[in-house]
Amino acid sequence: MSPLLQVDGLSKFYGQRIGCAEVSFDLYPGEVMGIVGESGSGKSTLLNCMAGHLPPDAGRVMFDTRADGMRDTVTMSEPERRMLGRTDWAFVHQHARDGLRMNVSAGGNVGERLMAVGARHYGDIRAQAIDWLGRVEIAEDRIDDRPRQFSGGMQQRLQIARNLVTGPRLVFMDEPTGGLDVSVQARLLDLLRGLVREMGLSAIIVTHDLAVVRLLADRLMVMKDGHVVETGLTDQVLDDPQHAYSQLLVSSVLQV
Amino acid sequence: MTDYNFAYLDEQTKRMIRRAILKGLAIPGYQVPFASREMPMPYGWGTGGVQVSAAVMTASDVFKVIDQGADDTTNAVSIRRFFERTAGVETTEATSDATVIQTRHRIPEEPLTDDQILVYQVPIPEPLRFLEPSEVETRKMHALEEYGLMHVKLYEDISAHGAIATAYAYPVEVEGRYVMDPSPIPKFDNPKLSMAAIQLFGAGREQRIYALPPYTRVVSLGFDDYPFEASKAEHACALCGATDSYLDELIVDDAGTRMFMCSDTDYCQSRRAAGHVGAQGTPFKEDAA
Numbered sequence: 001m002s003p004l005l006q007v008d009g010l011s012k013f014y015g016q017r018i019g020c021a022e023v024s025f026d027l028y029p030g031e032v033m034g035i036v037g038e039s040g041s042g043k044s045t046l047l048n049c050m051a052g053h054l055p056p057d058a059g060r061v062m063f064d065t066r067a068d069g070m071r072d073t074v075t076m077s078e079p080e081r082r083m084l085g086r087t088d089w090a091f092v093h094q095h096a097r098d099g100l101r102m103n104v105s106a107g108g109n110v111g112e113r114l115m116a117v118g119a120r121h122y123g124d125i126r127a128q129a130i131d132w133l134g135r136v137e138i139a140e141d142r143i144d145d146r147p148r149q150f151s152g153g154m155q156q157r158l159q160i161a162r163n164l165v166t167g168p169r170l171v172f173m174d175e176p177t178g179g180l181d182v183s184v185q186a187r188l189l190d191l192l193r194g195l196v197r198e199m200g201l202s203a204i205i206v207t208h209d210l211a212v213v214r215l216l217a218d219r220l221m222v223m224k225d226g227h228v229v230e231t232g233l234t235d236q237v238l239d240d241p242q243h244a245y246s247q248l249l250v251s252s253v254l255q256v
Numbered sequence: 257m258t259d260y261n262f263a264y265l266d267e268q269t270k271r272m273i274r275r276a277i278l279k280g281l282a283i284p285g286y287q288v289p290f291a292s293r294e295m296p297m298p299y300g301w302g303t304g305g306v307q308v309s310a311a312v313m314t315a316s317d318v319f320k321v322i323d324q325g326a327d328d329t330t331n332a333v334s335i336r337r338f339f340e341r342t343a344g345v346e347t348t349e350a351t352s353d354a355t356v357i358q359t360r361h362r363i364p365e366e367p368l369t370d371d372q373i374l375v376y377q378v379p380i381p382e383p384l385r386f387l388e389p390s391e392v393e394t395r396k397m398h399a400l401e402e403y404g405l406m407h408v409k410l411y412e413d414i415s416a417h418g419a420i421a422t423a424y425a426y427p428v429e430v431e432g433r434y435v436m437d438p439s440p441i442p443k444f445d446n447p448k449l450s451m452a453a454i455q456l457f458g459a460g461r462e463q464r465i466y467a468l469p470p471y472t473r474v475v476s477l478g479f480d481d482y483p484f485e486a487s488k489a490e491h492a493c494a495l496c497g498a499t500d501s502y503l504d505e506l507i508v509d510d511a512g513t514r515m516f517m518c519s520d521t522d523y524c525q526s527r528r529a530a531g532h533v534g535a536q537g538t539p540f541k542e543d544a545a
Contacts, residue, residue, distance in 0.1 A: 105412060116402065120479055143415070144415050
């Protein structure tokens with residue numbers, strides 16, 4: 001099996017400061033990769049560089065495109081990269097407000113990516129929107145409500161539906177459960193786990209919540225000060241951390 | 257006429273505006289930035305249209321101004337008098353006699369010819385503005401032809417009202433490329449945008465000029481199952497009996513009685529002069545007004 005995404009020596013500097021440095025890994029189809037680390041460790045910078053939101057200073061991000069096979073998304077033209085961003089890629093923001101159009105109805109939010117890739121039949125777009133709202137457990141009669149009338153958890157689920165409607169192959173998630181209370185988090189994780197399995201999605205999840213990666217991620221990368229300090233299978237890293245920082249991170253989790 | 261340069265603006269400014277117009281004509285539907293000047297009228301009163309008119313006007317032109325189709329409203333009268341004073345050009349109310357027509361929110365009913373120029377006053381030239389507030393982002397969307405968002409607006413219309421409720425400023429696609437705001441003309445006028453005359457759009461406050469060369473292919477956006485429909489009030493003009501013109505609705509008494517009449521005053525008058533009489537019209541008499 002060939003990798004879906006190959007990251008090779010990815011670095012980003014903010015002047016003299018390191019955003020992330022020399023990050024390399026492969027991601028295979030259907031695999032979920034977790035990136036953990038404390039605030040300021042460079043995990044969001046890394047995610048944004050991979051998703052094309054930030055131009056990296058060095059390195060390559062190779063993606064297995066449907067048309068041309070492996071392509072470097074850093075050097076491809078902007079229209080191509082933006083096209084990837086609304087077809088094969090999806091990006092789930094920590095704050096649903098960043099990922100949704102708050103003054104457009106739920107149906108319009110889900111339909112936007114369909115219309116952006118050329119759907120021009122209202123009935124079809126609406127049917128797909130209803131289908132996707134159902135999959136993320138939003139009642140059909142809320143389709144014409146605006147996201148601001150939704151609770152935080154619903155907004156996050158709507159954002160996920162909006163991203164997955166075009167059948168992407170790779171999902172970037174930045175703290176998808178941040179700011180939600182634990183019972184809502186649990187439902188959301190359950191949903192995400194189901195969708196990832198069902199659609200065979202590959203995902204890269206950035207979080208500081210170790211419980212989230214324990215549930216969702218197959219593999220784990222621990223970051224500290226812009227560098228990857230440890231990688232491995234999730235259970236292996238969490239149960240037997242090798243690097244001093246990973247040990248600190250794992251032992252810092254509060255036990256209830 | 258010695259106090260002002262011909263048509264108020266200085267020659268350098270007119271050349272700058274003409275360059276923007278030529279660029280606009282070369283790239284139909286593309287919004288060309290230009291250095292909009294202060295004009296002796298407030299923004300929103302047609303400063304963009306006035307600057308474009310001033311730049312294309314010659315001493316032999318015959319000038320007409322309409323405001324929502326009417327020749328006799330304050331805005332139309334003052335712009336007409338402005339150019340009478342500063343350019344000394346001949347003015348008219350007859351559509352067929354005019355060579356330059358400045359318009360606010362209407363296209364004349366009478367088909368225009370290839371020796372006429374239609375100048376639109378545009379309040380907000382960016383069709384994506386209310387969906388995407390960032391100008392940087394909207395320009396990128398135009399450059400990359402990312403127009404999915406425009407259909408989101410139409411989708412919202414259908415989901416809220418059961419039909420595309422946008423009745424004016426209805427977005428169009430120009431020559432299969434740029435999506436353009438045709439200024440707030442009623443969507444009844446949209447099919448007329450492919451015409452023989454040159455159409456120039458000036459937005460003074462927003463500092464943009466765009467243009468449609470003659471016979472440009474202009475398509476109003478829509479969905480396969482909810483296509484674009486030009487619409488008007490289902491009535492005949494009460495004064496001239498026309499059934500093919502865009503109508504104004506007037507409430508004429510406290511009981512809410514309505515009267516529908518042509519919004520294009522020149523069209524209505526010339527029909528009445530030709531002997532057409534509507535349900536509430538009186539036979540036309542010269543100088544009756």
